[in-house]
Amino acid sequence: MKFIHAADLHLDSPFLGLQNHTIPRDLWDKIRNSTFTSFERIVNDAIEQNVDFVLLVGDLFDRNDHSVHAETFLVQQLNRLNDHQIPVLISFGNHDYFSGRVNQLGYPENTYAFSNKVATTTLLLKDGQRVAISGFSFGSQWIKDPIIQDYPQASNADWNIGMLHGSLATLNSPEANYAPFNLNQLQEKGYDYWALGHIHKRQSLNPQKTINYSGNTQGRHINESGEKGYLMVEAAQHVLKPKFVATAPIIWQTIQIEFNGESVGELPETIFSHLASLNFYKLSFLKVVLDSHITIPSDILKAIFDGTFLTALQNLNTQNWQQLNCWITSIKVHQSKPVIISRLDQAYFDQAKSETFTKETLFDLAGSLKALSFINDDLNAQDTLNDIFNRSTAILQENIDHEEGDS
Template sequence: MNMKFIHTGDLHLDSPFLGLTEMPDQLWKQVHQSTFAAFQRIVDAAIEQVVDFVLIVGDIYDRDHHSAAAEDFFAEQCQRLADHHIPVYLSYGNHDYQPVTNHSLLPSNVNVFDNQVETKFLTLQNGQRVAISGFSYDQRWLDQDYVAQYPQRKKDIDWQIGMLHGAVRTGNDQQDHYAPFTTSELLALHYDYWALGHIHKHQVLHEQPAVVYCGNPQGRHKNEDGQHGYYLVESQDDRLIPEFRPVAPIEWHQEIVSINNDETSQQLVDDLVHQIDNPATEDAFAMVEIKLPADQLSAGLKRQVLAGSILERLQNACEDQQLRWWPYQLNLQSASTQLPKITDLDEKYWSESAQQVFTSDQVMALAGKLANYPFIADHLEDQQLVAELQKSATQLLGQGGADDDED
């Protein structure tokens, strides 16, 4: 009988989904409830798959001051797992850090890790012994290397698993605020699986043994696009094999659409409705950012796009036809978003540098003492803000080549 478990994290329950344009009430409710629905789908899968346990690696809530409704919902879902005799192993992260780990409101099947690395043990129905090591954040930033606290793989157990909410070390002290680590450090402990959290894009850092970021089950904005879900991990011989399973009710997508430059505004709307098919996976609703090449639009249509009238008409058409996607933004893709073509500025080096400069950690560092206020820190950590800053900087570099209609 194979061991089977679910690896998830970064649930960000009750995310506010800031910055969205107006939309029908029912759709807004669907978007706002999507973080809850995604976790409920994970619990459904755990019950259907009859997993041995569930790992939740940090950031259960979107912020340390979260709603009672989010707490109640999380407890209810854990109780569903308890009703099916499925234990939960939980660590808190930088968004929901706990100076004192209090789990009195959670069902007895939930095992919460303390603020220092500890190991919890589980004996499966087939008699195999599992050791799970991890810790919870006690503050927003953790600069030290917590991997040094993790024990070496124990000889008297069948499976050793590590849970770590953190980021790969960059070597820059201004960025390494989230329990920094290196993959080689993790591999040196000889664990069978590393369940990582904090990064919102699901990815495998190392194949065997598996070192895996589960990503968040529900993308919160356009920079967390594509599929989001969890990993179903199953034992095969002496290995643990992760398989990604999408569950996000809402998916963020970007569509670049070519059009005829002699279209009227109504023809443009009709063309967009027919060109864009729902790009989301099955059982998901697509939130779409549409980009129109500025050089394919007349001056009049550009003005209407910038004024928002084309987007409003397109949204009305989508609502009338009850489409499975919603255009939340309609932008011009113009030369002003490209780098200036000058010999002393190489686009390759700009792109590489931008990845280092435009990060949440750099923005937080620039904010200085302001970042000590939780409501400001939450905003500064928003990846959408970071992306907009990078976009603005790129546009400033290239603004000399833009004409009045494109600005």
């Protein structure tokens, strides 16, 4: 037996953290089509590999009121799989929740969509094996109840598989609203495989790697970095083994570049020369981090923090992005030990840093904003704290420089 486990397609995703006015039109078209391209590659692989079925575990669309284009594209791909007699099982998640009226979806006959209550459907494979697959679809954006309790125990089918769009309670995310569960609850069901969705980071939750988040199929911002795609799951000695297959046409990554005292005018050449040496094999969206063991001049810091330096870089990037196969989305600084010089005592500043610049303080200041998953992810990233500290340091240094210049 062989099947595809994919989740979180997020067709029609708006992409976060991009300044659309600076992006070349042909590059923007690639961005806009990237979630569609990734899913089309998944369908291509399903057909070429002649899989037994495809599981799509929630958030096929980025929002409940998705576009006609996204809907017709999905149906088109389902029909391609139908032409090759490949069954597709769909559960909807918190982004694309629906009323549960399955007969109104208009999907081809190969497609089974789970309603709002947990149900089990059984597939009879070409070799005679029976596969029992259990799942449900979100009926609203928030589901606080542990729906896992409604899943049946494993049946006497040859294989038992669970599809669940939700969150493991121990993951570092504000996920109490998304059908929470714990690992023991999954294991107690006795299933051969759990196909999970909702968490965009690909990960296995047990040593046997039979309980998996496949991650999303296309990263949409820097906190969803690295390759994205799906899991090809194959049976070997009555154990289901997953293998990751990359399909995303765009990957996000962070690039460290050493700062060696260049002027603000020299710095772009340093950056692009370094990027050219990396030979990106796939279109890459980059967060560039200037790593410095010396104090970065205040004029460079100011240009970085007020966005003018990024604008200048992107204007240059419009001319060479195809050659370099990359696009700079942001630029940050990391100074190993920023120094505050003059009347502000360094020891007091270091003490203030340790007491003030903490993750707890940052979360308190964020308030209700941290309920948004992408903001929560950003707040949990260590470089966010570093960036805020570096910005504050630069502001203090600039003010000190002005005071010393006036005195």
